[in-house]
Amino acid sequence: xxxxxxxxxxxxxxxxxxxxxxxxxxxxxxxxxxxxxxxxxxxxxxxxxxxxxxxxxxxxxxxxxxxxxxxxxxxxxxxxxxxxxxxxxxxxxxxxxxxxxxxxxxxxxxxxxxxxxxxxxxxxxxxxxxxxxxxxxxxxxxxxxxxxxxxxxxxxxxxxxxxxxxxxxxxxxxxxxxxxxxxxxxxxxxxxxxxxxxxxxxxxxxxxxxxxxxxxxxxxxxxxxxxxxxxxxxxxxxxxxxxxxxxxxxxxxxxxxxxxxxxxxxxxxxxxxxxxxxxxxxxxxxxxxxxxxxxxxxxxxxxxxxxxxxxxxxxxxxxxxxxxxxxxxxxxxxxxxxxxxxxxxxxxxxxxxxxxxxxxxxxxxxxxxxxxxxxxxxxxxxxxxxxxxxxxxxxxxxxxxxxxxxxxxxxxxxxxxxxxxxxxxxxxxxxxxxxxxxxxxxxxxxxxxxxxxxxxxx
Numbered sequence: 001x002x003x004x005x006x007x008x009x010x011x012x013x014x015x016x017x018x019x020x021x022x023x024x025x026x027x028x029x030x031x032x033x034x035x036x037x038x039x040x041x042x043x044x045x046x047x048x049x050x051x052x053x054x055x056x057x058x059x060x061x062x063x064x065x066x067x068x069x070x071x072x073x074x075x076x077x078x079x080x081x082x083x084x085x086x087x088x089x090x091x092x093x094x095x096x097x098x099x100x101x102x103x104x105x106x107x108x109x110x111x112x113x114x115x116x117x118x119x120x121x122x123x124x125x126x127x128x129x130x131x132x133x134x135x136x137x138x139x140x141x142x143x144x145x146x147x148x149x150x151x152x153x154x155x156x157x158x159x160x161x162x163x164x165x166x167x168x169x170x171x172x173x174x175x176x177x178x179x180x181x182x183x184x185x186x187x188x189x190x191x192x193x194x195x196x197x198x199x200x201x202x203x204x205x206x207x208x209x210x211x212x213x214x215x216x217x218x219x220x221x222x223x224x225x226x227x228x229x230x231x232x233x234x235x236x237x238x239x240x241x242x243x244x245x246x247x248x249x250x251x252x253x254x255x256x257x258x259x260x261x262x263x264x265x266x267x268x269x270x271x272x273x274x275x276x277x278x279x280x281x282x283x284x285x286x287x288x289x290x291x292x293x294x295x296x297x298x299x300x301x302x303x304x305x306x307x308x309x310x311x312x313x314x315x316x317x318x319x320x321x322x323x324x325x326x327x328x329x330x331x332x333x334x335x336x337x338x339x340x341x342x343x344x345x346x347x348x349x350x351x352x353x354x355x356x357x358x359x360x361x362x363x364x365x366x367x368x369x370x371x372x373x374x375x376x377x378x379x380x381x382x383x384x385x386x387x388x389x390x391x392x393x394x395x396x397x398x399x400x401x402x403x404x405x406x407x408x409x410x411x412x413x414x415x416x417x418x419x420x421x422x423x424x425x426x427x428x429x430x431x432x433x434x435x436x437x438x439x440x441x442x443x444x445x446x447x448x449x450x451x452x453x454x455x456x457x458x
Contacts, residue, residue: 041076041111042107044107045104045107045108045111048107049069049072052065052069053069061088061091061092061095064088064091065085065089065092067084067088068081068084068089069085071084071085072084072085077115078115079112079113079115079116079119079122080112080119080121081112082108082109082111082112082122083109083112083121083125085108086105086108086109086112086122086125087125089105089108090105090125090128090129093132095222095259096259096289097259097260097289097291098289099132099325099328099330100324100328102132102133102328102330103133103329105125105129105132106126106129106130109125109126110122110126112125113126118149120146120149120150120153123142123143123145123146123149123156124143124146124153124155124156126138127139127140127142127143127146127159128155130142131159131162131163131166133328133331133332134166134330134331134332134361136163136166136361139160139162139163140159140160140163143157143159144156152183153183154180154183154184154188154189155188157177157179157180157183158180158188158189158192160172160176161173161174161175161176161177161180164176165196165199166361167362167363167364168362168363168364168365169363170196173196174196177189177192177193177196178193180192181193186216187213187214187216187217187223187224187227190209190210190212190213190216191209191226191227191230193209194206194207194209194212194213194227194230194234195230197209198210198233198234198237198396199394200395200396201394201395201396203234203237206234207234207235207238210227210230210234211231213230214227214228214231221251221254221258222255222258224251225255225258225260225261228247228248228251228260228261228264229248229260229261229263229264231247232244232245232247232248232264232265232267232268233264235247236268236271236429237398237428237429239428241268241271241272242272244268245268245269245272247268248261248264248265249265257284257288259285259288259289262281262282262285262288263281263282263285263291263293265281266278266282266294269281270301271429271431272431273430273431275301275304275305275434278297279298279301282294282298282301283298286298290317292321292322292333292336292337292340293336295314295318296314296318296336296340296343298310298314299311299314299315299318299340299344300343300433300434300435300436302314303434303435304435304438305434315344315346318337318340321333322337331361334354334355334357335355335362335366337351337354338350338351338352338354338355338358338370339351339370339373341354341374342355342370342373342374342376342377343373343435343436348374348378349378351374351378352371352374352375354374355367355370355371355373355374356371358370359371364394365390365392365393365394365396365401366401368387368390368391369387369391369404371387372384372385372388372404372408375387376404376407376408376411381408381411382412384408385408385409385411391405392405397424398428398432399425399426399428399429399432399437400432400433400436402421402422402424402428403421403422403425403432403436403440405421406419406425406440406443407443409421410443410447415447415450415451418443419444419448419451422443422444422447423444425440426440426441426444
C-alpha cells in the first residue's frame with residue numbers, strides 16, 4: 001500500500017531522524033513510571049478477579065472476560081493470560097465508557113508486566129490505562145518502554161500521539177500519528193489522524209479520513225461508534241445538521257444501547273433545535289452509564305424547559321460523578337466540572353481552582369477557554385481577556401468557545417470584536433446550547449442595536 005503523507009511539512013522535517021526523537025527528546029525517561037509492579041497477586045487484584053468470576057452472564061462482553069479469566073486460572077504464570085483478560089476489560093470500559101475500570105485494568109496489565117517485563121503488549125496496555133486516567137507522563141513512559149522492546153508497535157505511537165494532543169502539542173502528535181499510519185493504516189490510525197486534522201482546522205481532510213476509518217470498521221457498531229460520533233461532530237461543525245443526525249442515528253438502529261452513539265445523537269438533535277429528541281437520547285444514555293457531558297447537557301435542557309427540579313438532580317449527579325473520579329485518582333474531569341460551574345454561575349472560586357488544575361496537565365485553546373470562562377464569570381475580566389489570544393490561536397473554534405470570547409471582549413469594551421465572534425458562533429451552530437445560545441442571540445441583538453445607535457449619531 002502506498003504511504004499516505006497527511007502531515008507533509010512535519011514528515012519532511014522528520015526525514016532521516018531517529019523516530020523516537022519525535023516525542024520531545026529528553027522529556028521522558030525510559031525508566032518505568034511511578035506505578036510499580038504489583039506483588040505476586042495483590043489483595044485488591046484477587047478480590048477484583050473473584051468478583052468478575054461471579055458476575056452475571058448478561059454483563060457486557062461477559063464471554064470475552066470469562067475466557068480471559070479461564071486462561072488466567074489455567075496459566076496464571078503466563079503474561080499472555082493476564083494481557084488477554086486486561087484487553088477484554090479494556091474493551092468493556094470503552095464500550096460502556098466505564099472509567100471505574102481504569103485502576104483495575106492497570107492492575108491486570110501490571111501483573112502481566114511483572115511476569116514478563118519484555119512483553120510489549122502489556123507495556124502498551126499500561127500506556128493506554130495511564131492515558132485513559134490522564135496520567136500522561138506515565139502513559140508516554142510506558143509507551144516508550146514498549147517501543148524500546150519493539151520499535152514498530154503502531155499502538156504505542158498512537159498513545160504517544162494521544163498524550164501530545166491532550167497537551168496541545170499538535171506537531172508532536174502529527175509525527176507519531178503519521179508513523180502509526182505508516183505502520184498500520186486502519187480504523188485506529190485513520191480516526192486519530194482525522195481528529196487531529198479537525199482540531200487543526202482541516203475539516204475537509206478530516207472528514208475524508210474519518211470516513212475511511214468507518215469503512216475500516218467493517219460495519220461493526222461496537223468498533224465504529226466513536227468514528228460515527230466524530231463524523232457527526234464534524235458535519236455539525238460544517239453546518240450539515242441533517243447529516244450530523246443521520247451519521248449516528250443510522251448506527252443506533254443496530255446498536256440502540258451504545259453509549260457513544262446515544263450521546264452523539266443527543267448532541268446532533270440538540271444542534272437542530274429538536275430538544276425533545278435530544279432529551280430522549282440523553283436520558284437513555286444517563287440511565288445506562290452517566291457521563292459528564294450527558295448529565296450537563298440534560299441539566300441545560302431541563303433548565304431551558306423550566307424543569308428546575310430535574311436540573312437540580314443533574315447538578316447533584318454531576319458532583320457525585322466527579323467525587324468518584326477523584327476517589328479513583330482519575331484526572332481529566334477538572335475542566336468539565338469547571339465549565340459546568342461557570343456555565344451555571346455557581347461555586348466560581350472552585351471553578352477557577354479546577355480550571356487552573358486542568359492547565360497543569362492540559363495545554364491549548366480548550367484549557368485556556370475553560371480558565372478564561374471561569375475568570376469572566378467571577379468578574380475577573382482582565383485575567384480572562386489575557387487568555388483570549390491563546391484561545392484564538394487555534395484554527396478550530398467551536399461555537400461555545402467563540403461565545404465565551406465574545407462576552408469577554410464585550411466586557412473589556414471591544415464591542416466590534418464581540419459582535420463578530422457572536423455572528424460566527426451563531427452562524428455555525430445556532431442551537432449550540434439550550435441555555436446559552438438564546439443568551440448569545442440576545443447579546444448579538446444588544447450589540448447590533450448599540451452599533452446602530454452609534455452610527456445614527458450626528
